[in-house]
């Protein structure tokens with residue numbers, strides 16, 4: 001199988017433009033046309049993981065965390081990042097990371113925590129904006145259906161559980177073809193008036209090329225009239241963290257025990273327990289302290305995430321219980337999530353879960 005088949009599938013689940021600016025998700029080492037015979041999945045790409053891939057004859061490693069975040073200027077093998085990248089290249093192993101883009105989709109990293117804890121009706125905690133654009137085009141009335149349907153087929157007009165959404169208004173367009181023009185209707189050198197439909201529809205930023213291609217291929221005019229607007233609307237099903245409800249409210253201690261057991265957490269660092277039951281729960285896989293305000297605003301009774309600093313714990317202000325379960329612990333099931341998705345799509349492809357725990361943090365209890 002070509003590497004591009006897998007990466008296209010993963011980028012369909014978690015589009016690359018959903019990642020944070022500081023991130024480096026995507027294909028880090030390898031060529032999209034490489035032939036892939038087996039893949040290894042892990043949370044982190046370490047030398048141990050490269051060795052495992054070599055031993056298991058896997059020529060693709062898919063991890064949550066990218067091995068490279070910043071530009072590398074030297075390849076001398078002096079840092080673990082250089083060593084890993086060099087070893088991967090020498091052994092013809094492709095490296096792919098699916099990171100904050102997977103954090104930002106409802107069925108991603110935080111969605112998996114919700115599933116493990118039985119949290120119901122979970123929604124994105126902090127939806128992102130600037131991910132939508134609007135297309136307006138002006139089309140002769142007789143061809144409007146064909147153009148509109150082509151736009152829909154390319155992904156335009158889809159809003160949460162609705163598809164084929166558009167607004168249409170009838171009006172009159174004018175144009176005069178000059179020398180060398182070959183107008184679809186009317187004559188060169190004469191102003192023409194044509195009954196047109198103004199079609200408005202939205203699309204996701206990552207579908208822009210596809211949607212424009214569909215417009216240009218299906219619109220009958222030689223010079224297609226269209227406008228593209230950037231929208232600042234939120235996209236409710238894309239963003240960081242999730243919030244939802246436990247099936248039944250729980251005492252604080254019972255809740256901590258449930259989290260500890262379901263998330264294989266050796267220890268939970270938490271703020272003071274509160275004299276109220278836990279019912280609404282916010283979660284964020286990995287470093288989620290930046291979402292504390294959103295968790296409080298959403299009315300969560302508890303916030304499960306990782307990497308809280310000492311002073312940040314004070315910011316809970318007895319409004320909720322912060323549960324810091326550890327970065328690795330909060331994301332450990334991401335590998336299983338990736339394998340399940342890939343196996344469902346490519347049942348005959350050899351994909352393996354690493355046997356190693358790549359958590360760099362150890363606990364002395």
Ligand SMILES: [Zn+2]
Nearest residue numbers: 286287327331
């Ligand atoms: Zn992480």
